[in-house]
Amino acid sequence: MEPVDKDQVVAILGRPVSGPEGRLVGRLTDVLVDGTGQPQAAVLDIGGFMGVGMRSIAVHWKALHFAPSDPKNPITLDLSLDEIKATPEYKGLGDKPAPVVAPLAANPAPAH
Amino acid sequence: MRFPPFLNRVRGLRALDLLNLFIADAQTGFGAFLAVYLASHKWTALQIGAVLSIGTVATIASQIPAGALVDAMRSKRRALAGGIGAITVAALLLALLPYQLPVAVAELLHGFASCVLTPAVAAVSLRLVGHAGFPERLGRNARFAAIGNATAAAAMGAIGTYISPRSVFLLTAALALPALFMLHRVGAAPAPALVHAATRTAPRRFSWQDVQRLLMDRRLLAFGACVVLFHMANAALLPIAAGVITARVGAYASLIIAACIVVPQCVVALLSPMVGRRAMLWGRRAVLLIGWTAIPVRAALLAILPAPALIVAAQALDGISAAVFGVMLPLIAADLTRGRGRFNLCVGIFGLATGIGATISTSLAGWIADAMGEQVAFAALAGIGMAGVAFLALAMPETAPDKPAAAPKPAVPRTPVLMLVSARPAQRMEARRPGLRAERRRGYARVVRGGLEWR
Numbered sequence: 431m432e433p434v435d436k437d438q439v440v441a442i443l444g445r446p447v448s449g450p451e452g453r454l455v456g457r458l459t460d461v462l463v464d465g466t467g468q469p470q471a472a473v474l475d476i477g478g479f480m481g482v483g484m485r486s487i488a489v490h491w492k493a494l495h496f497a498p499s500d501p502k503n504p505i506t507l508d509l510s511l512d513e514i515k516a517t518p519e520y521k522g523l524g525d526k527p528a529p530v531v532a533p534l535a536a537n538p539a540p541a542h
Numbered sequence: 543m544r545f546p547p548f549l550n551r552v553r554g555l556r557a558l559d560l561l562n563l564f565i566a567d568a569q570t571g572f573g574a575f576l577a578v579y580l581a582s583h584k585w586t587a588l589q590i591g592a593v594l595s596i597g598t599v600a601t602i603a604s605q606i607p608a609g610a611l612v613d614a615m616r617s618k619r620r621a622l623a624g625g626i627g628a629i630t631v632a633a634l635l636l637a638l639l640p641y642q643l644p645v646a647v648a649e650l651l652h653g654f655a656s657c658v659l660t661p662a663v664a665a666v667s668l669r670l671v672g673h674a675g676f677p678e679r680l681g682r683n684a685r686f687a688a689i690g691n692a693t694a695a696a697a698m699g700a701i702g703t704y705i706s707p708r709s710v711f712l713l714t715a716a717l718a719l720p721a722l723f724m725l726h727r728v729g730a731a732p733a734p735a736l737v738h739a740a741t742r743t744a745p746r747r748f749s750w751q752d753v754q755r756l757l758m759d760r761r762l763l764a765f766g767a768c769v770v771l772f773h774m775a776n777a778a779l780l781p782i783a784a785g786v787i788t789a790r791v792g793a794y795a796s797l798i799i800a801a802c803i804v805v806p807q808c809v810v811a812l813l814s815p816m817v818g819r820r821a822m823l824w825g826r827r828a829v830l831l832i833g834w835t836a837i838p839v840r841a842a843l844l845a846i847l848p849a850p851a852l853i854v855a856a857q858a859l860d861g862i863s864a865a866v867f868g869v870m871l872p873l874i875a876a877d878l879t880r881g882r883g884r885f886n887l888c889v890g891i892f893g894l895a896t897g898i899g900a901t902i903s904t905s906l907a908g909w910i911a912d913a914m915g916e917q918v919a920f921a922a923l924a925g926i927g928m929a930g931v932a933f934l935a936l937a938m939p940e941t942a943p944d945k946p947a948a949a950p951k952p953a954v955p956r957t958p959v960l961m962l963v964s965a966r967p968a969q970r971m972e973a974r975r976p977g978l979r980a981e982r983r984r985g986y987a988r989v990v991r992g993g994l995e996w997r
C-alpha cells in the first residue's frame with residue numbers, strides 16, 4: 431500500500447473549473463484516456479443558467495492545471511473565454527472525431 | 543378568533559394567491575438544474591440522462607391517473623397537501639441522498655406530484671369562486687405562479703452558483719412549509735353556497751360512461767391537438783436559444799439566459815389577469831388565437847435576430863403565449879366539464895398533450911439543430927407553430943357557456959375592509975337564504991350565480 435497525502439492529489443470529477451481570471455467557467459464531468467491510461471482530454475460542462483443552455487466541450491489535458499492544496503479552485507482552465515466560446519460542442523465519442531480544444535502552446539495530439 | 547364569513551373568503555382568496563406562488567417556487571429546482579446538481583456529485587452524463595428520462599416518462603404517464611385520482615378524492619385540499627408533501631420528500635431525497643435509487647424515486651415522486659398539483663390547484667380555485675369567477679381567478683393564479691417562478695429562478699440561480707447546488711433542493715423542501723400554511727388558510731374560507739358546486743366538479747362514483755363522453759367530445763380532441771402543436775413549437779425554443787447564447791456570448795451568457803427565463807415570467811405576471819378578463823369578454827377562441835400566434839412570431843424572430851438583447855426581447859413574447867396557455871388550459875377544461883364532472887381528468891388529458899408535445903419538440907428540434915443548424919430548427923418550430931394557429935382557427939369551437947356578460951368586476955374586492963362593512967347586513971340573511979345575497983353585492987352575486995348553475 432502506498433499512502434497518498436491530500437496535498438498531493440485531488441478528486442476532479444464534478445468539481446468546478448475556473449478560468450484564467452478566476453471566474454467559474456464550468457464543471458469537469460469526464461476524462462478521456464488513451465490506450466495506456468494517460469489522460470488526453472477532459473470533458474467540461476460549461477455555461478447556462480440553472481442548467482438551461484449548458485453545453486459540453488472537450489479540452490486538451492494540457493489546458494488544465496490542478497492545485498491539490500487549493501480546495502476552492504482545484505482546477506484551472508488555461509483558455510480564454512473567447513477560445514471556450516469558439517469550441518464546438520462535444521457530443522460524445524461517436525463516428526466523427528471529437529473536437530478537442532487546446533491552448534496554442536500545447537500543440538496537442540488528437541484525442542484518439 | 544372567528545372571522546365573519548366574508549372576511550374568511552377574502553382571506554382564503556389571498557391565501558390562494560400565495561399558495562400558487564409557493565407551489566411554483568417549489569417546482570423551479572426540478573428540471574434542467576437537476577443535471578447540474580447531479581454532475582456536481584460525480585454522476586456521469588449517461589446516468590444523468592437515464593434518471594432525467596425516468597422523470598419525463600413518470601410525468602407523462604401520471605397525467606391521466608393523477609387527474610382521475612384527484613377527481614376521485616372528495617377533498618381536493620388533501621390532494622394538494624399530498625402533492626406538496628411529495629415534492630418536499632423528493633427535494634429532500636435529492637438533497638440528502640444523491641445516489642441512483644433515491645434520485646430515481648425522487649423523480650417518480652415529483653413526476654406524479656406535479657400531475658396532482660396542477661389540476662388540484664385549479665379544482666380548489668373553482669370550488670372557491672365557482673365557474674363565473676373562474677377565468678379571472680385563473681388569471682390571478684397564473685400571475686402569482688409566474689412571480690413565484692421568476693423569484694425562485696433568480697434566487698436558486700444565485701444560491702446554486704454561490705453557495706452550493708445542494709442548497710437549491712434544501713430551499714425547495716423549505717418552501718413547502720409556507721405552501722402548506724397557505725393551503726390551510728385557503729381551507730379556512732367557507733363558501734357555503736358552493737358546496738354542491740364542488741361536488742359537481744367531480745362526481746365521486748366512477749363511471750365509464752362519463753369518461754367515454756368526455757373522450758368523445760370533439761372540443762376536447764380539438765383543444766388537445768392544439769396543445770400538442772403548441773408545445774411542439776414552444777418547448778425547444780428556449781433551450782435552443784440558450785444554446786445559441788452560450789455559444790456566441792462570452793462573459794455574460796449566464797445572465798442573458800437568466801433574463802430569457804425571468805423576463806417572460808414577468809410578462810406572464812403582468813398579463814395573466816387581463817387574459818382571464820378578456821376570455822370572459824371576447825370568448826376563449828379570440829384569446830387562444832392571440833397566444834398561439836405569438837409562438838410562430840417568436841420562433842421566426844429567434845431565427846433572424848442575432849443580438850442577445852434582441853433574443854431577450856423575443857423571449858418576452860413567450861410571456862404572452864405562456865400567460866394565455868396558463869389561464870386557458872384549466873379554463874377550457876372547466877368549460878368542457880361544466881356540470882358534468884371529471885374536471886381533473888380533463889386537465890390531466892391536456893397535461894398529457896403538453897408532455898407529448900414538449901418531448902417531441904426537444905428531440906425533434908435538437909436533431910434538426912444538430913444536422914442543419916439552429917436557424918433551420920427555429921424555422922421548423924415556426925412552421926409547427928403556424929400549423930397550430932391554423933388548426934386552432936379551423937377546428938376549435940368556442941367553449942364559453944353563453945354570450946359573455948358586461949364588464950366583470952374583480953372577484954377579489956380591492957378594498958376588503960370597506961366591502962366588509964357594506965356587506966355586513968346582508969351577511970346574516972345570507973346564512974338563511976343564499977339567493978338574497980345576489981341582489982346586494984355583485985362581486986359575490988356572480989359567485990352565487992355560478993354556484994346555482996348546477997341546480
